[in-house]
Amino acid sequence: MGCELTKSKYCKGLQCPKMLWLDEHCPELGEAAASQSVLDNGTKVGELARGYFGGYDLVEFNADKNKMAERTRRLMESAENIAEACFCYGSLFCAVDILHRNGDGWDLVEVKSSTEVSEIYLEDAAFQYYVLKMCGVAVKGAFLLHIDNTYVRGEQLDLKGLFVLEDCTETAAGKFDEIKGDGRLEEMLGYLNMPAEPQRDIALYCDKPYPCAYKKYCGKDLPEFSVFDLARMQAKKKYELYHDGIVSYQDILNSGAKINASQKRQVESVVYDKPDEYNIEEIKKFLATLSYPIFHLDFETFQQAVPEFIGCRPYEQIPFQYSLHVEYEDGRLDHFEFLAKEGEDPRRALAEQLVKDIPMGVCSAAYNMSFEKTVLKHLAEEFPDLSRQLMDIHDHMHDLMVPFQKQYYYSKAMQGSYSIKYVLPALWPGDPELDYHNLEGVHNGSEASASFADMTNHTPEEIAQMRENLLKYCGLDTYAMVKVLKKLKEIAGQS
Numbered sequence: 001m002g003c004e005l006t007k008s009k010y011c012k013g014l015q016c017p018k019m020l021w022l023d024e025h026c027p028e029l030g031e032a033a034a035s036q037s038v039l040d041n042g043t044k045v046g047e048l049a050r051g052y053f054g055g056y057d058l059v060e061f062n063a064d065k066n067k068m069a070e071r072t073r074r075l076m077e078s079a080e081n082i083a084e085a086c087f088c089y090g091s092l093f094c095a096v097d098i099l100h101r102n103g104d105g106w107d108l109v110e111v112k113s114s115t116e117v118s119e120i121y122l123e124d125a126a127f128q129y130y131v132l133k134m135c136g137v138a139v140k141g142a143f144l145l146h147i148d149n150t151y152v153r154g155e156q157l158d159l160k161g162l163f164v165l166e167d168c169t170e171t172a173a174g175k176f177d178e179i180k181g182d183g184r185l186e187e188m189l190g191y192l193n194m195p196a197e198p199q200r201d202i203a204l205y206c207d208k209p210y211p212c213a214y215k216k217y218c219g220k221d222l223p224e225f226s227v228f229d230l231a232r233m234q235a236k237k238k239y240e241l242y243h244d245g246i247v248s249y250q251d252i253l254n255s256g257a258k259i260n261a262s263q264k265r266q267v268e269s270v271v272y273d274k275p276d277e278y279n280i281e282e283i284k285k286f287l288a289t290l291s292y293p294i295f296h297l298d299f300e301t302f303q304q305a306v307p308e309f310i311g312c313r314p315y316e317q318i319p320f321q322y323s324l325h326v327e328y329e330d331g332r333l334d335h336f337e338f339l340a341k342e343g344e345d346p347r348r349a350l351a352e353q354l355v356k357d358i359p360m361g362v363c364s365a366a367y368n369m370s371f372e373k374t375v376l377k378h379l380a381e382e383f384p385d386l387s388r389q390l391m392d393i394h395d396h397m398h399d400l401m402v403p404f405q406k407q408y409y410y411s412k413a414m415q416g417s418y419s420i421k422y423v424l425p426a427l428w429p430g431d432p433e434l435d436y437h438n439l440e441g442v443h444n445g446s447e448a449s450a451s452f453a454d455m456t457n458h459t460p461e462e463i464a465q466m467r468e469n470l471l472k473y474c475g476l477d478t479y480a481m482v483k484v485l486k487k488l489k490e491i492a493g494q495s
């Protein structure tokens, strides 16, 4: 039997036929496109949205899609709302998130866990509109139901406040003739059923509307350092250079392509194998802005599409953990940390502990401090009684990223980036103590968020292990800051 076209495959086919084919025939060549916590948030939103119009009947999953379509037809005789309503038309299949009765017809509702409507969502709704119409369903309206990021959670969750219902009937109906008449469906089905992958060169569509999971596979012939590694250059410009045959760093230099000074430094440092470069005077000036003891602070946060705690908005960064290394002038270190109890609103306990751990008026430091400052500001707004102390930390914060952002210190190993992910191994190459790969379970911020969000689903033994992993991970984040500063002091001749 040939492959069928679902709504998600249709959207992928619009982006790139090769992606459609790879997904069907070699999905193992792709890399995970979304983190587990993003997927979990999406599932939660989808399940919750089913109740938006009141009670509903669910079409349970069945490997036989015709059975799901039959069940849908039976439910349509009497149900008001049907979740996962399924329709087959030839080789086309779609599962409508919510089919809502509207007088003598039906509205189809596509649920999205995002906070705004994008062009591809309209294509998704248009595909469903087409399939239902072709199946003879009296479709009256097509809607997108997405999260309203201005919603603030009260005692009870209010679905009408959490979601926004956007009418896209006109757009969906307007695309009906295009879908029917321009041969795109036949073309996509043709691609799906091809014996070998279609040929497609990489282009801007590899990132739009979604970053493709096969970028590594399709870019396997790119040189080790290519135009796609250039820092702070728009994707459009990178692809323009690539399509002009300017691919490697050497090509960039040979062609005289227009790049900015820091991109030139990035390219030349690799091509000419340059040693590390310092601006000692600027590093000294930066160090002079700090005063001891220095409180190195790092927060871990997680986001909930559906806010569980009173006063929270969808996707608000909720801090649940921090690590604090206190560095004294003689090099001594103290360490403090906080990790909230799983399943509880962590904010108040975290804020109370933080203002005890950091006295008023001291010098605090973060790496990329805009994130820490935003968290502190939100906490100060949420807890006015702690606001003075929290804003004092905020106002005395210094950013250890600055010397690297301004390239007072540049190493080719930084690859034009000033993210700590690149800076730390460039400053301390091969140091196992600073290697996040050596940690258990949690190696980056996304894994930390996912781990904390998922903790309530585990046994006490597993939770104990997860907590230990989180503490080690966050502890390394602030220890890394101490080491970054140590290297700067070494260069400045201060240690």
Ligand code: SF4
Residues within 6 Å of the ligand: 015, 016, 017, 018, 019, 022, 200, 201, 202, 203, 205, 206, 207, 212, 213, 214, 215, 216, 218
């Ligand atoms: S990386 Fe680009 S060319 Fe390759 S499958 Fe994805 S979108 Fe298509």
